[in-house]
Amino acid sequence: MADDQQMPGASDTFISHLVELRNRIMKASAAIIVVFLCLMPWAASIYDALAQPMMAALPAGSKMIATGVITPFLIPVKVTLLVAFIIALPWVLYQAWAFVAPGLYAHEKKLIAPLVISSSLLFVAGVAFCYFLVFGVVFKFVNDFAPASVSVAPDIDSYFGFVMTMFLAFGLTFEVPIVVIVLVRMGLVSVEKLKEIRPYVIVGAFIIAAVVTPPDIMSQMLLAVPLCLLYEVGLWIAPLFVRVTQAPEETA
Template sequence: MSSAVKQNYTLFDHLLELRTRLLHAVLGVLVVFCSLIYFAQDIYQYVAQPLLAVMPEGTQMIATDVASPFFTPFKLTIVLSIFIAMPYILYQLWSFIAPGLYKNEKRLIAPLMFGSTLLFYGGIAFAYYVVFPVAFAFFSSVAPEGVTIATDISSYLDFVLKLFFAFGAAFEIPIAIILLCWTGVTSPDSLRAKRPYIVVGAFVVGMMLTPPDIISQTMLAVPMLLLFELGIIIASFYYKEDDGEETAPKEEQ
């Protein structure tokens, strides 16, 4: 068998494996979705609770589109299903890439994938339980006199999903720092020297990803700075370990 045929067969084999992993990931999301769809209205009610709790008495959320009462909870359930199935999706990703990794890479990547999932969930929980009550109370308190607060359910969902993704992504900072230091792109000492720029950058990112109020911006920027410091501390151990290693070829599995 020629080398060209062998390479084509290997590529085709990888594509089949990728398709299998993608199908398993989609199936996992569908299983979670089918388990949650019956509770779609209750799930939306729970997500809307931070706003409903601070709305003036006698006001309520509205639906400006005919199909919004159905499609908005449906959309939320799909997104929630992806969030819940994320560990299984990452497991499928790990199963696909693990055979091509060296042993030292597996020892790093596996904990990072697990940690990134927890950090993403932590960012969403922080947004819901800490940021939303403060931000929505602020928005309700600054409404002009004579203006009735009646938020559209679809607009509210888009707003909270944006914040969920913003805080979930921001909480991945330690993972990004560890990877940058481990790959040699930068070093913990270099990041410490750039700390003043990081502080400014954190508030700029907070301004871009959150509503235009200083409370939400600060509540995103401060955790980002704390996670930046945590990432430097953890990356220091990996960086020192790599410095002590010889430049010998990597050990294959």
């Protein structure tokens, strides 16, 4: 009988959590949509900004091509939607934080908030590093390597796919310190063990760079070297983070 009396309360709590989650998702989605609609008049200019590294590497007067019927419209819309998501990201993260924060202890809030904020900033930093530095090197190498008998005119759909792949690769690469910190904080592996496997991490970084980037040594170095450096940053910060976010019973 006691279980039957408790069930309605538990069900109400579960439904209230679902309603709260729905409201948070709707608020986050609304922010993205509003920013997207505000940016839509400049969708073509936003795509031009994304294409600028490639256009700078092409011969003067060259342009990209669009082979699909609606591709000249669809690709700028996709790019604008992604930009809108990045602009609205602080509000989206706040909604996620507001949903989970009431159920966290004080030491857990110290653990989650810095990770959410720093991981977002690191991902954006990786995308910016790729756009402002790596693309210039990669596109110049590709176009300089092209035979004189070939007219380089990239398709905007293929270019968009390549750019998104590179953005994702460098964004995830810049998350390495977060991965190291989480592994150490959860007790899955010690800092000393991570230092022991450092040579394997370096080899793995160059293998990943060789797979993801074009086959020139410079672009591979631009991915592998930051990955190794960020791994070292994670090893340095992890012990500090563990001490700051310890629960009272762990400290005792």
